[in-house]
Amino acid sequence: MPKSAPRRPGAKKLRRDFSWLAALGVILVIAGLVGLAYVAVATITTMILFGWLLLIGGVVGLLHSVQARGTNFFWLGVIVAALNIAAGVVVIRRPDAAAAALAMFAALLFLSAGLFRVVGSLVVRGSQFGWTLLLGVFDLLLGILVLADWPSSSQYVIGTFFSLALLFDGLGLLATGFGGRRIVGMVSDRDRIP
Numbered sequence: 641m642p643k644s645a646p647r648r649p650g651a652k653k654l655r656r657d658f659s660w661l662a663a664l665g666v667i668l669v670i671a672g673l674v675g676l677a678y679v680a681v682a683t684i685t686t687m688i689l690f691g692w693l694l695l696i697g698g699v700v701g702l703l704h705s706v707q708a709r710g711t712n713f714f715w716l717g718v719i720v721a722a723l724n725i726a727a728g729v730v731v732i733r734r735p736d737a738a739a740a741a742l743a744m745f746a747a748l749l750f751l752s753a754g755l756f757r758v759v760g761s762l763v764v765r766g767s768q769f770g771w772t773l774l775l776g777v778f779d780l781l782l783g784i785l786v787l788a789d790w791p792s793s794s795q796y797v798i799g800t801f802f803s804l805a806l807l808f809d810g811l812g813l814l815a816t817g818f819g820g821r822r823i824v825g826m827v828s829d830r831d832r833i834p
Contacts, residue, residue, distance in 0.1 A: 654824045662817025665810045672807025675799060682799030687735035687742070695728030736794075743794035746801070747786035754779030 757776025
């Protein structure tokens, strides 16, 4: 009677890695749901985190520029680093004003993208005409909604977008983790069949 093939040595590690991926997905989904429940707090938290990222990136860029002071791009690196540091300090000190500015930028971005999509779909009338037109109208409506209540809308716009991003990234990681575990299990089971 032939023995079944041993389980691949990497299968156990792969299953564990996919489990960690699924666990990270659960954490992101929970964070996204909490953020959606408390969008004002999520907005301020997001802006403070963004400010710290700018500040740390500016300091790292400045250190890198000092190390490369003999190159032609030394002053450009110093200027970019200084702008990042200054922007980081401003965002950390005034996260509400930074959120208002970012909400205005997002609204203008939605309006311009929506306008281009609507006009483009009407001019080109390709195979994706309906979807492109619908997406353009949705972008326009989203931009109008944010601008209609601006600057009050800035209290929830950034937090909502960030929380939705966390939620959908978490769902994607969950699907990848569980799907990966399932595929590894299927391959391992197939290898054990005599």
